[in-house]
Amino acid sequence: MSAAHGGSGSSSGAGPASVGPRGGVALDLAALRRTKPTSRLLRLSIVLLGLLVVWAWTAGDFDFGDLVSERRAENVRRFLGEEITPYPLRETGFDQAAFVEWAKTLWDERGRRGVAATLSIAVLAIALAGAMALLLAPLAARNLATARPFEFGAARAARGPGWRALTTAVRALLVLLRAIPEYVWAFLFLAMLGPSAWPAVLALAIHNSGILGKLGAETIENLEARPLVALRDAGATRRGAWITAILPLSLARFLLYFFYRFETCVREATVLGMLGVVSLGYWIQDARSKHYYDEMLFFVALGAAIVLLGDLVSAAARAVLRRAR
């Protein structure tokens, strides 16, 4: 690389520390190198992440020998060769009519209901989450939850202890809501409420209101202050400003997040059924426990299809929003 230098083949330690350009002012490269701005945090993080990866793979939690053992291979062979073949086709080989018949029966008996339930759970949950987040977000936004909203600098720092406690408490609540996975929430609610769609709906709604509340608060905090200060100075009350200005201003962005989270809700609603709620996941779990892996695969594929559907709906809605903006 630096073969240009007569004898010094390696790049380290080659050349004098100080370079004399045009023979004039000497630029002290070594001094520059010493004062090179580096981020210890970034370097440390990279090293730490590298070590974490090495440690994770070598800590002894993974048995690769077992993974490639004859028993596992036999399992996979049976699974792929036999178990996932639709039941009526196992003897006869592929027969389109029989396959369609099989799929149609599954769809009519369980699939349709499962799909409808999954989508409904997702829609109801995200609507509830959105409503809850709209209530929580203004309380968590530091520029709004204060005696004189939309002041910056010194005035902003001088928020009263009451307001400060309120935002802190709301923010802590939001952290708790979103840090606990929806699956765990659903597990808990199921034990309390018994089997209905509500545990899944509530679990998704709670987890997502934590996320949407945080994102909504950030959106409000990032609002441009000037028009809002003007509004306040014109005598608008806090609630008046919220309804006439802040909500409309931040709604477009909030709705973008809303639809991103809706995609996630569709994914999760499928899976939450595995706990015993009648969404697609229920039928997946049902087929799994009976070792009807052909049916299980059918419902997993159905789940993938409605996830795609959810993504398309969300993308379309976001396109409308972007155009409206």
Add this chain to the structure above:
Amino acid sequence: MAADRDADRAAAPRRPPEGGSRFGSASGRRWILLGITLAAVLAALTLDASLSGLVPQKGGTELVLRFFARALRPALDYESEVPDGTAPLWMAALAAARRTVVFAVAAMSLALVGGVVLGFLGSSAWWAGAPRGGNGAVQRAFYRGFAPAVWAAARVLIVGMRSVHELLWAVLFLAAMGLNNVTAVVAIAIPYAGTLGKVFSEMIDEAPRDAALALRASGATNLSVFALGLVPRALPDMWAYAFYRFECAIRSSAILGFFGFPTLGYSISASFENLHYGEVWTYLYALCALVLGVELWSGALRRRFVA
């Protein structure tokens, strides 16, 4: 999921809204709100979700109260007799948390490799390298036929991997192979690689191209232009998003415990079924601490590099 990625950008100063739509004159938005309301009502009807379903079942109220009463009083020791020689609860929690991290890190290391490859191949910028001037026939054939094919294959792969939830991948692997920790890692890694690929490709395609064009104008090869002119501009966003997914991976890894893998979810479900609610909260707080730790770490990095 992609929402948080936008949240990263929300930190940047917003453009002032354009005059006309300042106070919500956009009718599209009104229709969407109406649509959401209607859809929610329809969903409630479909689910037959009456409010009576919200009344806790027999014993449910008591269970709720007892459960949440322990929220402020997580268990410091096991709530029932354990055989001699069992490690204390805090060590059990720590061990489960450690395994949760191990699974998440291993999964993310695979997902990142897959996500970067898919993100590059699935971005249009990767293929935008056709040099101007008299191309050779081979090159032309490459850019007209091969490139769109690989691009399309990458997009299809991204969609396919993403549209099956990690728990369903886990269930499929369980059915196919039986319980092995590596399958849990792979189950998380597949959809995560797809999601990372999707988001990375968007970030790369949205990155400003001025520097890349300048490098191309000075004769740089396509690969150099991509790697040195374009990727560095998207890199802070990619970092931040990967960290966010790491946080998600910890949650996913914990949940896989409900399916028999030895992560926090396993301990949570076991304690819950034994009605040891204090222990449940201990494990839940361990999970919260992990998630919060990653969030703080990534927040510190982001403040340093994206600001």
Add this chain to the structure above:
Amino acid sequence: MTAARRDDAPPGAFGFEVRRASVVYGPRRVLDQVDLAFAPGEVVALVGPSGAGKTTLLRLLNAALAPTEGVVLATGPSGAVQLDRATPRELRALRSRIGFVHQDLALVPNVRVLQNVLHGRLGRQGFVAALRSSLFPSRAEEEAAARLLDRVGIGEKLFQRTDTLSGGQRQRVAIARALYQEPAALLCDEPVSSVDPARARDTVLLLTALAKERGFTLVVSLHDVRLAREFFPRLVALRGGSVWFDRRTAEVRPSELEELYRLERVELLADGS
């Protein structure tokens, strides 16, 4: 690697020849039948109102753009190359010797100044070598970049992140990157449009001094006619996509320049109504 390049760098500067070149975007003729020649080592300013086609002409010269009609030739010591007929390999070799300072500078903001300067050599590096020198710059590369940065007056910024620099300093980085190409020709598109007048003068002085010192051809588009008159021996005025005049600076009458921009004012008024 850097030190070795000094010796094998071709000695000659590039000349350019533009023959009846037009560039048409839809209904707009951005350049119309332009005939121009720049001799190797010549120092020329392109003046004219905005929208006159200066940027387009510069982009023709480094083959970022192909003329809709006409021919653009680059003449080096090894003969003339017609830009729109060149093979990718020829084109790459050519471009690696043509420095271009973009109006918006087109630097990578979130890497060090050093990396941005080293990017100047990408045209002569394979991908692996490029990646290596970007991630692990050799001492020789650091020294070469430091020397160039020192020459343009910001040597001490070598290891700073590029986006921590001021606009004027970033412009110096862009110039240093172009110099690191060891250019046979340097094209600058409105290099002083975003800096204050005092700095603008310094920058133009620097560019012309570098051209003299290193013997490359320099073509600079400038909005500021006073600077053009002061530092450039030849002025090419463009207006509405055509050459308005092309003269030795000494022969340009002030009234001609006044007219060049008076017409712009008239046009602006006409557009505004």
